[in-house]
Amino acid sequence: MVWHKVNLKKMKKNDKVLPATYGTRYFEGEVPKYEMPKNSMPQDAAYQLIHDELNLDGNPSLNLATFVSTWMEEGADKLIMENINKNFIDHDEYPKTADIEKRVVNMLARLFNAPEAAKSVGVGTVGSSEAIMLALLAHKFSWKSKMKAKGKKYNKPNIVMGADVHIVWEKFARYFDVEQRLVPMEEGDYVLTAKKMLKHVDENTICVGAILGTTFTGQADEIKKINDALVKLKKTKGWDIPIHVDGASGGFIAPFIYPNMKWDFRLQQVKSINVSGHKFGLVYPGMGWLVFREEKDLPKDLIFYVNYLGGEMPTYTLNFSRGSAMTIAQYYNMIRLGKSGYKKIMQNIVGNASYLGALLKKTKKFTLLNDGNMLPIIAVMLKGKPGFTVFELSAKLREKGWIIPAYTLPANAQKIAIMRMVVKENFSHDMAGILFADIMEAYGILQKKKPAPKKKSGGHKIC
Ligand SMILES: Cc1ncc(COP(=O)(O)O)c(C=O)c1O
Structure with missing residues (x-):
């Protein structure tokens, strides 16, 4: 009833x-x-x-499509809930929260090896997309001032980047009216190299984009070589072209497990870096960071001062209001884990990714574009002609709950279809084994479904 x-x-x-x-x-x-x-x-x-x-x-824990954290420990969850009602922009009302943002920026500048004497500045953002937009805008303004000072035209800015960039780079070019010089990929070559970059830069280049961990394959652009080529160009032609490093995923991995790899402010032309707190910074969605090497790399006319929240408050963000909880959660992770804690987690993540990569490689059924050994991302193509596509394999795995995307690469490698797995903190060695078994099971089922090859003659039609 x-x-x-x-x-x-x-x-x-x-x-x-x-x-x-x-x-x-x-x-x-x-x-x-x-x-x-x-x-x-x-x-x-x-x-x-x-x-x-x-x-x-989908179940976030089985979502290997996203780079974004799907797990935090209880202490963090508690702090997040305690601070969920604070608007981050209200600095005057929540001065301690504002202070915490500064502390994280300081820690990141040091983690990215900003020179001792430099006064680095930075800001917390909603994610890497906002951070990248802000960084590139700053470079556009700096380039304009330089050209103005030289008495040169400043109506044709361009930006040079590989086709391996995240969509936000292309958005920036279109939204902010900058010519996009997208260096195409080639089959077997999926990153931006110094050689390719040199063919596209000129006096009107506001910035070169270099990626530490591309969204497509998880590989890294030739950041050091790009820097060296630009340093040389500065000496020979007088063009001082900055690099913005998109460390959305690699920025929280490289400092801990590849401390000798030079990709950050140790390189002269690297003037700004973004990193996603919500990726390998191990914080839930809603947290990105932007750090400028020097205060002078952020033009003053981009900073606005508002007084309607009480006090005189500088702001350099695209959005005004946002939550405070993730900034606080980021700080929690940094002091709770420390460098050794982050290092251990990153070692586990990379170890588990390499394990899964090695298992897949051993089957000889996949070509690995990235085996998870450097950044914990595994990108595979199907070997030979198994009679199905990575798209079908991805869909079959979804039946078990696994979320593993399949897609084609950008120009000029559109013919290549891959499947990508991002290994994160809460994906154990054991889970890697389970996923591998499920991939092989799905592979077997799809292969059996393959229609039998047609006989050329002599066949009886059985009704
Ligand atoms: C290399 C790279 N840059 C930028 C972004 C955009 O980051 P967010 O999602 O934090 O805005 C991503 C996201 O996956 C990325 O992989």
């Missing part, structure tokens, strides 16, 4: 039905989707309706 059909008045007091959540009318009809409902509903019904529908989302 449905509760609202019960005539409560006729019932004795003791017989009254106290409706349980799933006994209420909210579970009988459609959930409001297009128009806000006229009346309110009880909170338990609203919660349950949304909660139940969200069960159909």
Whole structure:
């Protein structure tokens, strides 16, 4: 019996039905989707309706498509909930939170080997996309001032980057009216090299983009060689072209496990670096960082001062309001884990990725574009002609809950279709073994489904 059909008045007091959540009318009809409902509903019904529908989302722990953290420890979760109601921009009201952002920027500048004498500056952002937009805008403004000072035209800025860049780089070029010089990939060559870069730069280049861990394959551009080539160019032609390093994923890995690899402010032309706190910074979504090598690399006319929150507050962000919780969670990770803690986690992540990469390689069924040995990203192509595509393999794995994307590479490597797995903190050695077994099972099922080759003659038609 449905509760609202019960005539409560006729019932004795003791017989009254106290409706349980799933006994209420909210579970009988459609959930409001297009128009806000006229009346309110009880909170338990609203919660349950949304909660139940969200069960159909993928399981974040099995999501190897995302680079973004899907797990944090209890201390962090507690701090996040305690600070979920603070708007980060209210510096005057939440001065300690603002202070914490500065501390993280300081730590990152040192982690990225900013020169001792340099006064580095930086900012927390919603993610690496905002950080990259802000960095490139700063380089555009600096280039313009330089050209103005030389009495030269400044109406044709360009930016040089490999086709391996994340979409945000292309967005920047279009949104902020900068000519995009996208250096194409080639089959077997999926990163930006110094040689390729040199063919595209000129006096109007505001910046060269170099990636530490590309979104497509997890490989790194030739950052050191690009720097050396630009240093040489500065001497021969007088063009002082800065590099912005997109360390969205690699920026929190390289300092801990490849401390001798030079990709950061140790390189003269690297003037700014972004890193995603919410990737290997091990914080939930909503956290990116931008660090400029020197204060002078961030033009003053890009900084705005507002007084409507009390005090005189400088701001250099695209968005005004955002949450504070992830900034605090980032600081928690940094002091809780320390360098040794981050190092151990990164070693485990890379170790587990390499293990999975080695298992896949051993089958001789895959060509590995990235075996997880440097950055914990495994990118594979199918070897030979197994009779199915990586897209079908990806879909088959989804039946088991694994979320592993398959896609084609950008120009000029569009013919290459790959499947990519990002190994994160909460993906153990054991899980790597389970995933490997599931990949092989899916491979076997798809191969058996392959239609039998047609016989040329003599076949009997059996009905
Ligand atoms: C190399 C690279 N740069 C930038 C981004 C954009 O980062 P976010 O998602 O933090 O905005 C990504 C995201 O995957 C990335 O892999």
